[in-house]
Amino acid sequence: MKKLALIIALMGLGACVMAQDLKYYLPDSVSYNPAIPKPKDIVYHEVGEYHITHDRLVNYMKAVATAAPDRIKLELMGLTYEKRPQVLLVITSPKNHQRLEEIRQQHVQLTDPARSGSLNIENMPIVVWIGHSIHGNEQSGTNASLVTAYYLAAAQGRQIDELLENTVILFDPSFNPDGMQRFSGWVNQHRSKNLVSDPNDREFNEVWPGGRFNHYWFDLNRDWLPAIHVESQNRLEWFHKWKPNILTDHHEQGSNATFFFQPGVPSRVNPITPDKNQELTGKLGKYHAAFLDRIGSLYFTKENYDDFYYGKGSTYPDVNGAIGILFEQASSRGHLQQTSNGLLSFPFTIRNQFVTALSTLEGAKALRKEFLQWQRDFYRSAMTESAGVAVKGYVFGDEQDKAKTFHFAEMLRRHQIEVLSVKNKFSAEGSEFKPGSSYVVPTNQPQYRLIRAIFEKTFTYKDSLFYDITSWTMPLAFGLPSAELSAAQYGPAAGDKITDLPKQVGELTGKSEYAYLFTWDELYAPRALYELQQAGVTVKVATNKFEIPVSGSNVSFDYGTIMIPVKQQRLGSAQLAEVLKGVADRNYIRIWAVNSGNVNSGSDLGSSKFAPVAEPRVAMLAGAGVNATDAGEVWHLLDQRMNIPATHLEPSAFNRVEVDKYNTLIMVGGSYNELNKEKLKSWVQAGGVLILTEEAVQWAAQNGISNVSFKKTKAPVDSSQKAVYVDREQVDGAQRMSGAIFGAEADLTHPLAYGYNQKTVSLFKANRVFMEKSKNPYATPFFYGAKPMQSGWVSRENLDAVKNSAAVVVNTVGGGRVISIADNPNFRAFWLGGSKLFMNAIFFGRVIDAASGRGE
Numbered sequence: 001m002k003k004l005a006l007i008i009a010l011m012g013l014g015a016c017v018m019a020q021d022l023k024y025y026l027p028d029s030v031s032y033n034p035a036i037p038k039p040k041d042i043v044y045h046e047v048g049e050y051h052i053t054h055d056r057l058v059n060y061m062k063a064v065a066t067a068a069p070d071r072i073k074l075e076l077m078g079l080t081y082e083k084r085p086q087v088l089l090v091i092t093s094p095k096n097h098q099r100l101e102e103i104r105q106q107h108v109q110l111t112d113p114a115r116s117g118s119l120n121i122e123n124m125p126i127v128v129w130i131g132h133s134i135h136g137n138e139q140s141g142t143n144a145s146l147v148t149a150y151y152l153a154a155a156q157g158r159q160i161d162e163l164l165e166n167t168v169i170l171f172d173p174s175f176n177p178d179g180m181q182r183f184s185g186w187v188n189q190h191r192s193k194n195l196v197s198d199p200n201d202r203e204f205n206e207v208w209p210g211g212r213f214n215h216y217w218f219d220l221n222r223d224w225l226p227a228i229h230v231e232s233q234n235r236l237e238w239f240h241k242w243k244p245n246i247l248t249d250h251h252e253q254g255s256n257a258t259f260f261f262q263p264g265v266p267s268r269v270n271p272i273t274p275d276k277n278q279e280l281t282g283k284l285g286k287y288h289a290a291f292l293d294r295i296g297s298l299y300f301t302k303e304n305y306d307d308f309y310y311g312k313g314s315t316y317p318d319v320n321g322a323i324g325i326l327f328e329q330a331s332s333r334g335h336l337q338q339t340s341n342g343l344l345s346f347p348f349t350i351r352n353q354f355v356t357a358l359s360t361l362e363g364a365k366a367l368r369k370e371f372l373q374w375q376r377d378f379y380r381s382a383m384t385e386s387a388g389v390a391v392k393g394y395v396f397g398d399e400q401d402k403a404k405t406f407h408f409a410e411m412l413r414r415h416q417i418e419v420l421s422v423k424n425k426f427s428a429e430g431s432e433f434k435p436g437s438s439y440v441v442p443t444n445q446p447q448y449r450l451i452r453a454i455f456e457k458t459f460t461y462k463d464s465l466f467y468d469i470t471s472w473t474m475p476l477a478f479g480l481p482s483a484e485l486s487a488a489q490y491g492p493a494a495g496d497k498i499t500d501l502p503k504q505v506g507e508l509t510g511k512s513e514y515a516y517l518f519t520w521d522e523l524y525a526p527r528a529l530y531e532l533q534q535a536g537v538t539v540k541v542a543t544n545k546f547e548i549p550v551s552g553s554n555v556s557f558d559y560g561t562i563m564i565p566v567k568q569q570r571l572g573s574a575q576l577a578e579v580l581k582g583v584a585d586r587n588y589i590r591i592w593a594v595n596s597g598n599v600n601s602g603s604d605l606g607s608s609k610f611a612p613v614a615e616p617r618v619a620m621l622a623g624a625g626v627n628a629t630d631a632g633e634v635w636h637l638l639d640q641r642m643n644i645p646a647t648h649l650e651p652s653a654f655n656r657v658e659v660d661k662y663n664t665l666i667m668v669g670g671s672y673n674e675l676n677k678e679k680l681k682s683w684v685q686a687g688g689v690l691i692l693t694e695e696a697v698q699w700a701a702q703n704g705i706s707n708v709s710f711k712k713t714k715a716p717v718d719s720s721q722k723a724v725y726v727d728r729e730q731v732d733g734a735q736r737m738s739g740a741i742f743g744a745e746a747d748l749t750h751p752l753a754y755g756y757n758q759k760t761v762s763l764f765k766a767n768r769v770f771m772e773k774s775k776n777p778y779a780t781p782f783f784y785g786a787k788p789m790q791s792g793w794v795s796r797e798n799l800d801a802v803k804n805s806a807a808v809v810v811n812t813v814g815g816g817r818v819i820s821i822a823d824n825p826n827f828r829a830f831w832l833g834g835s836k837l838f839m840n841a842i843f844f845g846r847v848i849d850a851a852s853g854r855g856e
Contacts, residue, residue, distance in 0.1 A: 022047065025147045025351050027358075036067050036154035039146040047146050048347030050191065050335075051139050051184040054084055054177045060146055061087050061173055068153040070094035071164065078234030081215035082178045086234050089171035091152050093164035096125060103168060104242060111243050111321055111446055113383050116376045126368040129170040129244040130357055134221045134251070134313055136179020137211035140329050140346065141250030144353035145173035151358070166365045170242055175313070176213075176220050176231065183211025187334045195336040197343055199255070203334040209628035216640070217632025218829070221249075222468065225311035225454075226830035227414050228636075239320075240416050245371040246284070246323050248360050249313035250353050252331035256340040258298035259352050260305060260328035261288045262314065268306030272449050273318045274381065276374055278307075280323050280367070287363035291355050309468040310453050319450045321378035323371070327356050379446045386448040392490040394455045395428060396475050396482040397438025400521035400757055403588045404832050406504055407523070408478050409439050411830075412454070413501065417447045421495035428483035433493070440485070440494045455482065457741075457791035469739030469766065471792030476741050476762035479833020506584030509551060511577045512593035513566055515605055517548075518584075520560030520755035523832060526839040527642045528587035529562055533615040535579050538568050540610040541847060543751070546602025550592050554600055560754025560844075563610055611847045616644070618842065619659070620666040621675070623650035630668035630693065633826040637835055644842075651675045659683050664842055669694030669767065669824070677703045685814025689845035691838070694767045697820040706811045706818040707855045711770040713801045739766035740792025742784055742823075744807040750781035751844035752808060752819070755836045762790055763807060763834055764827040768798065771806040771822045778852035782808035782837070808837070812853035817845045 022038055025047065039047050042063045043056040052060075065074035071094065077086040096103060107127055109115045130148065132141035149171065152160075174180050183206065190203035209217045214231060223232040239247075253260065263281045285301060292299050305326055307315050314326035330339070332346045364371065397405045409419050422438040441451055454474045475482035485493060508516075518525065520541075532539055542561040547554055564580070566573050584591045597605035618638065622631045631648075638644040647662065655676040659665075665680075665688060684690050684705065692700050701708040743760040746753045753761075761782065773780045783806050789799060811818040819841045825834025 022147070022150070024347060025354050026151060030151075030160070031156045032154040033068075033156055036150065037063050039150060043146070047143060048345075048350050051187050051346075052143050052146060053184045053188075054174060054181040057142065057146070057173055058085055058087055061089055061149060064149050064153040065089060070097060072153055073097065073100070075238070077238050078230060080178045080231055081229075082181075084177035084181065086177060086231060087173065088238055089149065089169075089173070091164070091169040091171055092125065092167065093161065095165065096168060100168075107168075108243050110372065110375045111379050113380045113446060116379065119376070121369055121372040121376070124372055125166055125168045126246070126364050126371055127168045127170065127242050127244040128361060128364045129172065129239070129242075129247040130360065131172040131175055131248055131313060132250045132353075133180060134175035134249065135212045135219070136176045136181075136214075137183040137206065137333070138252035138331060139180060139183060140252055140331070140349035140353045141327070142174045142180055143346070144250065144350045144357065145171070147350065147354045148357045149173065151354075163361055163365055166368055167361060168242070169361065170238070170244060172235070175235070178215045179211045179213055186211060191335055197336045197338040199337055201334075204337060208622075208624045208626070209632075213628060213632060216636040217628040218636070219629055221313055222309070222311050222828055224313055224316035225472065226828060227411060228829040233414065236414050243320070243375070244317070244322055245375055246325065246360060246364055247313065247317040248325045248327060248357065250327045250357075251329070252349070253328040255331050255333060255337055255344060257328070257330040258300060258341070259292065259330065260300055260303075260326070261285055261356060262305070262307070262324075262326050263302055264305040264307055264326070265302060268308050270308045270310065270315070270318070270453070272452055273307060274378065276377070277318050277323060280371065280374060281325065283367060283370075284323065284325065284360065284363040287359040287366070288356050291359035291362070292352065295351065295355060297352050297355070306468075308470075309472065310450070311472065312468065319453055321375045325360065327353065329353055382446055382448040383444065386443045386445070389443065390486060391443055391484045392487045393443055393485040393494060394441045394451070394482060395422065395433050395438055395485055395493060396441070396480050397422070397433055398480050398757075399434055399437040400519070401480075401523055402437055403504060403523040404478055404480060405437060405439070406501060407832070408474065408480055409498070409501055411474070412441065415447065415450055417441060417451060418445045419498045421498060422493055423495035424492055426489070426493055428485065428489060431481035431483060433481070433483075435495070439498065440490070442490070442494065455484075459789075459791065469792075471739070471741050473741060473791045474830075476790055477764070477827075477831045477833060479758070479762060479836070481758070504588040506586070506588050507590045508577065508581040508584045508593070509591065510593035511573070512595055513573050514595050515566055515597065516564040516580055516591050516593055517557060518562050518589050518591045519557065520562065521558075521757065522587070522589045523835075524587040524641075525562070525589055525755065526843060527644075528583050528589050529613065529843065530616070530642065530644050531583050531587070532564065532579070533613075536570055537564060537576070537579065539564055539613050541613050541751075541754070541844060542603070542610055543847065544603040544607075544609040547600040548594055548605075549596070549600070550594055555592065559749055560751075562613070563605055565605070613843055614663060614846055616664045616842045617662050618644065618646040618664045618666065619649050619662040620646050620668070621651060621654060621672065622648040623652075625651075625672060625674075626670035627668055627694070629828075630670070630824060633824070633829055634666055634668060634838075636829050637826050637838065641835070642839065655679065660686070662688070664689045664691065664845065666691045667693070667696040667700070669696055672696070672699050677705065681705050681813070684816035684818060687815040687846075689816060689841070690818045691821070691841045691845070692818065693821045694769055694824055697769055697771065697822055700818065700820065705813070706809075706820055708809050708811070708820050709772045711772055711801050711805055713768065713770070714797045737766050737768055737794065737798060739764060740794045741765075741790040742788040742802055743790045744782040744788070745785050747781045751847045752781045752810070752837060752840045754840050754844060761833060761837070763823045763825060764831055765802065765823045766827075767823065768801075769822045770801040771809055771820065773804070773806045774809050774855070776852065776855060779810045780806045780808065781810065782806070810848055810853040811855070812850045817848055817853055819845055
């Protein structure tokens with residue numbers, strides 16, 4: 001047995017050596033065009049010898065496109081945050097290239113029920129998107145793209161000719177260029193000449209945040225639906241330009257696994273997805289199994305992974321008339337790693353990814369007409385379904401936050417969803433919707449199923465275990481008023497089709513020698529405020545309501561209104577007016593000029609109820625132990641949306657540097673065991689504002705920095721009861737908070753609630769942090785009531801803990817404030833309904849009265 005084990009181990013190591021020759025990967029029954037450069041000719045190393053860097057990857061894709069122009073056309077989809085090109089290779093036969101645009105237009109017509117019936121699919125090519133490694137540290141996919149690109153460019157013979165004649169391949173070699181570059185640099189610089197396979201080696205243990213994420217530490221595989229990031233937006237434009245029939249999503253999983261391909265767990269398929277989708281997924285899976293069987297690779301299906309959240313690359317196609325296929329290869333993480341299955345070499349992982357790319361294309365060719373027919377049927381049946389439902393449309397919009405309304409409509413348009421104007425003012429579900437600030441989305445359109453996925457609230461599930469979140473109802477996430485429309489409501493409400501969204505504009509109503517005002521309702525009001533502070537403008541915030549004459553009319557202003565007194569500025573009045581006009585234009589806000597401080601009601605402009613607002617000097621703790629995606633969400637919010645710089649401090653840096661330069665410190669979910677707790681507490685006592693989210697709330701309370709207390713959850717199984725061992729995974733797994741939406745009741749007079757106009761604020765919970773309400777009646781400005789559930793799945797035990805718990809607690813510590821937010825107000829950067837709470841903590845934390853946060 002020992003001898004056999006040694007032989008197997010040497011075979012694994014031998015695979016690594018063999019991989020230094022391209023023949024290790026390629027079918028040996030195929031001849032190849034010698035005019036096509038092999039990867040080594042361009043990237044200077046064999047595939048799998050090193051991890052490919054993004055610049056060399058692009059160089060090779062350019063090289064094969066240049067060498068095989070009759071088969072390959074290279075397109076630039078766009079640039080990443082770090083200005084790396086996102087390239088797409090369009091690969092098909094020379095004959096198809098000659099009429100490529102005609103093929104594209106004809107193919108897209110399959111998704112239009114009004115025109116698809118007349119299309120002849122007998123000789124229509126199938127469109128397949130082969131996508132690689134959206135997680136930057138799962139690089140067997142991207143490295144396999146070198147081999148696949150070579151094969152598709154250089155292979156010769158009847159088999160490849162038939163494939164290219166019957167398919168148009170959209171070939172995306174790297175879904176996440178910035179992350180892959182970060183990871184390839186790490187593993188290559190730690191690679192030894194004599195490969196080290198010990199999992200404890202530095203090669204396999206990246207420093208924080210690792211290469212998984214994009215520039216802003218986001219998981220791009222969760223961004224297909226919200227499409228917040230440039231990489232996703234660039235890709236979606238091309239996805240809908242071509243409407244592929246199949247999209248492959250090449251990933252990696254734990255090193256001790258084998259290889260997974262879909263279908264996944266049957267009970268965890270989104271109920272909006274038609275059964276035919278899973279039937280076709282299973283048919284295509286037969287080809288993956290056959291191809292992997294040929295090379296002796298182990299695999300599994302129908303376990304672990306699901307098809308529920310439409311924001312993932314393997315699931316988004318399912319709601320767009322296509323089939324998404326997830327591949328998960330056991331990861332070597334570096335070049336050669338010891339696993340429970342023996343030595344796992346990087347070349348071996350690459351070969352599996354290459355082989356399943358070929359199996360996908362072979363299955364697509366064989367099942368071509370069935371996939372094309374399904375695409376046509378998907379959109380036809382969507383129209384039939386929509387005709388049979390009572391909901392004929394959805395309306396959304398907020399007159400007081402036009403920017404957020406714009407971004408929601410912008411998101412819908414990215415997904416090819418038709419949006420209409422609102423024709424007449426009307427009320428629905430307790431909200432008022434007006435022309436110019438609201439939109440209607442008709443359900444009677446091809447994207448009906450995707451519209452449901454975006455607008456519907458969900459409470460019924462077949463399973464209690466989820467790979468990702470259980471709800472993402474977008475109007476709740478954006479914090480926008482919305483409503484379902486019946487047939488009687490839809491007709492009077494629906495206006496003209498929107499072809500181009502109206503440009504966002506700002507306005508300065510006039511010039512004043514006394515003061516200017518702008519409300520805090522708009523999404524970009526914090527950005528405008530910070531821009532003014534950077535220009536040296538003194539600002540104050542209203543802690544009371546008031547009504548004041550403006551241009552001959554009486555206008556009411558709410559809590560959180562920003563006031564700019566003219567005579568207290570170092571700028572002259574004319575210069576100040578010019579600055580304000582630019583601020584209004586760039587941030588899409590309205591700034592009112594007022595000529596007197598005497599109000600009709602409320603507080604005069606000279607009252608102490610107008611509190612000075614200090615310019616925030618922000619630092620965020622980041623580094624080992626900190627949840628990178630949570631930190632990235634804050635970074636993106638401040639940097640991309642609000643134009644506010646924030647210092648990212650490693651705990652070790654916080655411990656050694658002078659921190660008095662910062663007046664605001666942010667700690668997101670994570671572990672902070674190395675942080676100097678006494679230094680942090682002293683900083684807060686000296687007047688700092690400490691903002692805590694998720695698990696950081698527990699850490700601060702455990703270390704005496706806040707006096708927050710927590711509710712306990714009941715055990716799912718009583719210790720006195722018998723339990724069946726095989727049920728353990730299901731029972732324990734059901735207690736995980738995968739992510740659901742809860743409505744928090746807000747005290748709209750509190751500084752942390754400035755700018756909110758709805759009493760209930762939707763927050764996203766994906767943790768088991770359940771805070772007790774403070775004994776101080778003014779210290780819990782956001783709390784969950786007796787019926788907080790808005791959408792999603794949660795166990796009975798966790799729901800009981802959420803009920804009547806605190807969402808936000810404020811503690812006064814010396815001269816400072818600790819703001820504890822139990823949940824994630826910035827979830828995945830599309831939870832714009834929570835970003836105002838977070839920005840209020842940054843700007844108005846110091847405005848909160850000290851007595852309101854003291855413990856009783």
